[in-house]
Amino acid sequence: MSEPPAATKTEAPPRLGLRDALIAAFVALQIYLPLSYYLGGDPFDERFAWRMFSPVRLSNCSVGLYEVVDGVERPIDLTDELHVVWINLLKRARPAVIDRAVEKFCAERGAGADVRIDLSCTPPDAVVKAICNGARDANGDGVPDAYDRNRYCDASPKDCFVADCGERSADVCYREECRMQVVPRDRNVCAEGAR
């Protein structure tokens, strides 16, 4: 019996299986997770977004812990509550670390505890805004002195100051532009959560 003509020979089409589903899922995940950061994700949670050496990583955060007992607020030494490794991650405003820390603080103090966390960070662009180097105006020219040394703005110091702060005073501008309140101090995190 002779072979069928080549034109009528057909190969069975490859069948997509579990491996192909895994491939598609993996690639989709590696596109979705980083994309979700840019589409409204927490700006301080860069873990799965491949944001190595990002300006966010160099944000300067400060954290304070307080407890309100009988209406009196007293500070708590964070080093008594957490290891320095976790304090440093708290200072990077990692959402999961904040949440776990709040759970711990509140669980240890029992029902009805009133714990406050004051966590604020410099915004990622603070390094290029001269106002974030200080609002001091020693020479009294109406422009913070830091603008005389600012190399990230090509215009005159006054124009750069106006570009950063508009009509606001230097002190107000500094408070509004140079600190982001991640967890406000006036919130009872045991009752309302941190975020």
Place this chain on the structure above:
Amino acid sequence: MNGAAARWHRYWHGFALERERIVALRVAFFGLLTFDMWGLMLGHAARYGAGDFNAAQLEIIDRLLPIPTPAAVAAGWLLGGFFALRTALGIAPRTSAIGTAICYAGIYFWSQADSYQHHYLLAMLLILMAFVPTRVWAAAPRHDDPPDTPRSPVAHWVLRLIYVQIALMYFWTGVTKADPTWLTGATIDQLTTKLAIRDAIVAFEQARGWDHGTVYHLMAWAVMLGELSAPIFFLSRKLRVIGLFIVPWFHVGVEILNFDIEWFSYYMIALDVILLMPSAGWRAIGEVVRGTRRIWQPLLAPRTVPSTVQMVLALGSGALCGWLASRIE
């Protein structure tokens, strides 16, 4: 639909790499992991579960698993290093790679205590490599091949996925750098802390009459453009050789500027060189290896090891593990 399925199949399942490249990848990647887990990461075990506190990488892990302890993490890295060494040496490479992935990725996802992002990349690559069968890792010739037969490339979907993963990583790091603050050079300026480097940069700028900060500004743009174009080199076989002369320099630069990112630069330099070297380069390496077979093959021939030597090796291994464990602070 059949055409799309055929193209998909060809893209993922028809992608083949030279056996020499696969062996180099296995030895270099898992070899680095061995030294990393035993030499560097083991010393960090004490921070895990410190203060009876932990936050996992995924919330569900916090709910399911207990807080890690230094002992558990240290054991995981000791074992992981052992599995990595076995993989590097080609001993039961499939099960060894799976063991490495379980230990490394398991500890990574169990806790955010170690916050370097490159651990995420290594965990992802290890999870992928756990799917690579032994026949691909071992790159052994077929039983009926004459000894001097050039060995054909090996195809497996994970090999393509490794390239795609690295391409995606570079792409997203490039997107990170498409940021006005980064492009001013301010971030690189802040990251460069070594005085000798900073002084050298200032001297370079002054010699050319450049404003202070110009070098950081130029570096920032170069990094962004480089990282956004790096994926092309990993996705196009023809362009790999161009990438070979560009991409590894990012990581060399990171080391020169003394950014503290543990061993990430070395992993990436190894991966970049191995994955981007053109096929002709690996074929030439294969020829050299085959040509010198008479020298090295007798060293690798199976032989009976005297019981005395076995005892010494066992005691030595135990002493090494003890010494490694003693480095946990």
